[in-house]
Amino acid sequence: MLLTVVEDREPTPEVCALARSLDPVVEAVAYGADPGPRELARWGVTAVHRIRHELLDAYAPEGYGEALAQLVARLRPSGVLAAATEHGTEILAHAAARAGLPLATDCVSVTGGDPWRLVRSRGGGMLLEEAELAAPVKLVTVAPAAAVPAAGPPHAVGECAVAEFVPELEPRHVRARVVERAARTEGTGLATASVVVSGGRGVGSAEGYAVLEELAGLLGGAVGCSRVATGNGWRPHRDQVGLTGTRIAPEVYLACGISGATQHWVGCMDARTIIAVNTDPDAAMVARADYAVIGDLHEVLPAMVAEIRARRSVHSGPVVSEERG
């Protein structure tokens, strides 16, 4: 039997599909909230273990991990899988530390047997690591980019039994716990914009971003930047695209004066179309982009702004007068 950790009531498709390819019997772990057994049954999950404890009313990493470690000791599953989210990774790491088990994070593929052979995504996709995981219970977090085995999604709806599990916890297990929760206010503009106009060292100064702001404004997009820009204090960190910044997938990514270091690339590589503006025709960003302009961004971007403005005024004003004439 293999256990999957369910967050937010929703089973994660990659996790369930991978779990079923590793073990014919898949059960789930859920904390507090109604786990939606019918939804889980559609994924072939035959039982859900609901962890209930008054000390776990608020999210507490250590307490959640300790509860999972106790459940693992009781059930002795072949492995435990969770999505590689903030909570999923953290809960498994705490459980692993407490149970004295290894943990492989950010896996994109896992092959069963003993040991498990797996592929980890390092640095958000910069490198792939082939590794072996040997342990009595194998703990793995599954990256969103995981190759979902052909076993496939929802199938015959069976029965999913619900079992309660009350762990033995003490206040020392919840010393770190959430005391307040709020909606995220910063950094969402960049993450959801369909166009991102991004600038790196080539922009040269904080003031240099004015033309990027203007272009982004015209295209209804957001401004992004490289780590050199945040490190120099030109832009706030919430604008940073990349491994340690935000990973984005806009329709269009315009990379201006950015060399295309791997740590930046993994943050923008999911963009539908990438356009590079760079003085250096040999820059990695130019080589990897779909389109490129070789030149000084301080000349190219103002010219683009002028071009867009000119076309718009043609569409509104003059076009109408031509029709009249």
Add this chain to the structure above:
Amino acid sequence: MEVLVCVKRVPAAGARVPLTGDGRDIDTRHLGFTIGPHEECAVEEAVRLVAAHGGRVTVLAVGPAECAEQVRYALAMGADRGVLVDAGRSDPDPEATAGAITQAVRTLTGGEEPFDLLLFGDCSADAGHHQVGIRVATGLGLPIVSGVKALEVAGDGLRMRREAGDGVEVYRVPLPAAAAVREGLNLPRYPSLPGRLRARKAELRTVAVEPEPGGLRTVRLRQPADDRAAVVVLGHGAAAAPAVVDVLDELGVV
């Protein structure tokens, strides 16, 4: 406040991450080394906390003797003491790394002031296991919050904020405690010239440990497939603007 910061020596790769012929490792012959951005923020935060509340910042790295370069960088940023942990192997797995740090902390605090706060990066810049800090905190019986983007001393504990999913979580934790922090927590300073001089002369303590190996073994590294089509150069300089706007128009974003 006694603060310990754990930093890892990692290759500073650029446009590509070169691999050795057998794929066992990153080919570092032409690369420099650095500490990860998260860890830079951890060092900066520690230096600021000690400047505000008194105490000492100790920086520790597990790895070969060359780690001295990264420990000295942290000293140049303002840390007070440097510790090299010799775990006797080249690239230990995360359990062994955590075991090494845990043993080293016990050695360092035997008979001395215990640490009030342990700071880690949220994940190491090369391997990114997301677990060494949690394992060390668990080993030492300390509470830990990961992914921390803001941290302040509040009463006799800490108040920490982090992003999770589409929300923000606030934690309150009593000291002693640990935190794994993310870039964006602060803007790390560049080491000053006097700082660099002081760091160059500083004496580093070496602690030898023998951690148990863990159950995760790296077999091979490989480059991900890059299946993007060849680039289309639209032109040079300002003259290329109409061609770029044509492309934007085709993509429906103008």
